[in-house]
Amino acid sequence: MDNKEIAALLNDIAVYKELAGENPFKARALYQAARTIEMYPDNLYDLMKKDAFPKIKGVGETIQEIIREWVMTGMSEELEKLKEVVPDGLIEMLKLQGVGPKKVKAIHDKLGITTIGELEYACRENRLALLDGFGVKSQANILKSIEFLKTNKGNFLYYEARVIVEGIFSLLESNKSIYKYTLAGSLRRGKKTVKDADILVVPKEGVPGEEAAGYLKSLGEEIIAAGPTKLSCRINGLQVDFRIIEEKSYPAAIQYFTGSKVHNTQLRGIAKDMGLKLNEYGLYRGEDPLPLAGEEDVYKNLGLEYIEPELREGDGEIEAARDKSLPDILEEKDIRSMIHVHSKYSDGTCDIKTLAEACIKTGYSSLCLSDHSKTASYAGGLPVKRLLEQSEEIQRLNEELKPFRIFHGIESDILSNGDLDYPDDVLGKLDFVIGSVHFKLNMEREEATTRLLNAIKNPFLTILGHISGRLLLSREGYKYDEDAVFEALAKHHVVLEHNCNPYRLDPDWEAMKKAKRMGIKISLGPDAHDIAGFDDMKFGVMMARKAWLSKNDVLNTLSPEELDGFFKDK
DNA sequence: GCCGTTTTCGGCCCGACTGTTTTCAGTCG
Numbered sequence A: 001m002d003n004k005e006i007a008a009l010l011n012d013i014a015v016y017k018e019l020a021g022e023n024p025f026k027a028r029a030l031y032q033a034a035r036t037i038e039m040y041p042d043n044l045y046d047l048m049k050k051d052a053f054p055k056i057k058g059v060g061e062t063i064q065e066i067i068r069e070w071v072m073t074g075m076s077e078e079l080e081k082l083k084e085v086v087p088d089g090l091i092e093m094l095k096l097q098g099v100g101p102k103k104v105k106a107i108h109d110k111l112g113i114t115t116i117g118e119l120e121y122a123c124r125e126n127r128l129a130l131l132d133g134f135g136v137k138s139q140a141n142i143l144k145s146i147e148f149l150k151t152n153k154g155n156f157l158y159y160e161a162r163v164i165v166e167g168i169f170s171l172l173e174s175n176k177s178i179y180k181y182t183l184a185g186s187l188r189r190g191k192k193t194v195k196d197a198d199i200l201v202v203p204k205e206g207v208p209g210e211e212a213a214g215y216l217k218s219l220g221e222e223i224i225a226a227g228p229t230k231l232s233c234r235i236n237g238l239q240v241d242f243r244i245i246e247e248k249s250y251p252a253a254i255q256y257f258t259g260s261k262v263h264n265t266q267l268r269g270i271a272k273d274m275g276l277k278l279n280e281y282g283l284y285r286g287e288d289p290l291p292l293a294g295e296e297d298v299y300k301n302l303g304l305e306y307i308e309p310e311l312r313e314g315d316g317e318i319e320a321a322r323d324k325s326l327p328d329i330l331e332e333k334d335i336r337s338m339i340h341v342h343s344k345y346s347d348g349t350c351d352i353k354t355l356a357e358a359c360i361k362t363g364y365s366s367l368c369l370s371d372h373s374k375t376a377s378y379a380g381g382l383p384v385k386r387l388l389e390q391s392e393e394i395q396r397l398n399e400e401l402k403p404f405r406i407f408h409g410i411e412s413d414i415l416s417n418g419d420l421d422y423p424d425d426v427l428g429k430l431d432f433v434i435g436s437v438h439f440k441l442n443m444e445r446e447e448a449t450t451r452l453l454n455a456i457k458n459p460f461l462t463i464l465g466h467i468s469g470r471l472l473l474s475r476e477g478y479k480y481d482e483d484a485v486f487e488a489l490a491k492h493h494v495v496l497e498h499n500c501n502p503y504r505l506d507p508d509w510e511a512m513k514k515a516k517r518m519g520i521k522i523s524l525g526p527d528a529h530d531i532a533g534f535d536d537m538k539f540g541v542m543m544a545r546k547a548w549l550s551k552n553d554v555l556n557t558l559s560p561e562e563l564d565g566f567f568k569d570k
Numbered sequence B: 001g002c003c004g005t006t007t008t009c010g011g012c013c014c015g016a017c018t019g020t021t022t023t024c025a026g027t028c029g
Helices: A003-019 A024-038 A044-049 A061-073 A077-085 A089-093 A101-111 A116-124 A136-152 A158-173 A185-189 A209-219 A247-258 A261-273 A295-301 A317-323 A352-362 A384-401 A445-457 A482-491 A509-517 A531-546 A560-569
Strands: A178-184 A196-203 A222-226 A230-235 A238-244 A277-279 A282-285 A337-341 A366-372 A405-413 A432-436 A495-499 A522-525
Touching (some): A003 A024, A003 A044, A003 A061, A003 A089, A003 A101, A024 A061, A044 A061, A089 A101, A089 A116, A158 A178, A158 A185, A185 A247, A196 A209, A209 A222, A209 A238, A247 A295, A261 A277, A261 A317, A337 A352, A352 A384, A352 A531, A366 A384, A366 A432, A366 A560, A384 A405, A482 A495, A482 A509, A495 A509, A495 A531, A509 A522, A509 A531, A522 A531
Parallel strands (some): A196 A238, A366 A405
Antiparallel strands (some): A222 A230, A230 A238, A277 A282
């Protein structure tokens, strides 16, 4: 059990309390406590078991008691009681646009509705419109939102949303009423999936805001909300929130609309403590705005180091910025090796030389090639004979392409029992081994954990590949005991891969951040099957930045000589 | 539900927009 699970419990209780109509500040306190506990460095489950629960700001007697009960008995009476009053279906209803706890409660209390399905039916029968506080418009909006939720759950992959946004930018570029525009929100922070895109727009001098707003409105296939400074619409299915701002409030606005909400809340709290007020228009002492040349000045004026957008998740970055202890986070230019690439030998589309030359052209100094192993027959996995042929070709190329270096590895299937896919004498001939689970993805947590632990114990394993097997928004990964697996990685000096494919981005940045704390090295793996796949490295760098990783934490930043040493030491 | 040396009770971040209302509550970010 880990802190994440305790946090999830407190979050659940908070949601149920909101829906039960309790004092919203109680729910807020629980949310706050959940967040603090999630980022707490030590395992609070174990500490509670030992009756050594530490003093944590925001976690008082009542919440400690909830945790104690849950740790000792595996349940929470508080939550059970709430569940009796609040049906599960109501939680789902909160996902509907324009529907919050108060409205859900009204829908439930007055119409006896407990699921989204029933709500949809009630809307079609026009019963919602007759309810106090609701009307024809809210009924129509709720129906629309149910429809939307049913089709794509309202989520987009980071890169899908980026493609839509780039399309919008090319339109804004050529519009005469717009002076500048920029990306904010969760996309700027580099979240792996997003619900919307936030775009700031500054109209040209002398152009009234309404004119720019009118143009932006014409881009939407559906308008969700439209005012003089804010426009929400749907473009190619993605919700896009435009904010029309004046140039003078740009520094405060870009900070404000980049978020996250939690980050901004903390920031405004600091401003308040200093006798200042922070909003999207500026930083004020009384009525007087402090001069801000850029976003950096917002932080500077609050006594903080500049915080990169990827770090603004309310996960300790503000405390670190105050102590001047923020890490020097990874940049794309730090990457020197392309690790986890497939060639024509298995299911890639390029020959090895083409891949190597593309790496050289990009400025990389080495390529770590890893085709599929023999069990992955569907992907052209290599029998031993082919593997040895490949080895010869790589030796030839290494002579030819000096000082560039190709390392010969394999992406070995991790078999059901945790064994790797070749005997030791074959594995021993390779420079490195990535172990990945490709089949039997539906194991129970315990079995999956044992499988991973066995693989990690194998002295030939260098890197553990796409750890959970998940595909974002389409396939949930299998569950495993993260603490146990990470402890084993640290103990056996096995590198944890962050798979950079935008459909995977596996594991999450939160897990990588924890891995770093435990002394585990991270390898960014584009899992490329052609040269275009090299581009996915940028998603990995983005996630590494979110995880607070520095150059020293990432295998891909090593020179060929250093990598050679690293593989040999293993 | 939590917190505090200006507080042990009364606050808890802030503003825009919508829809249902005759002045504002609820939602959102």
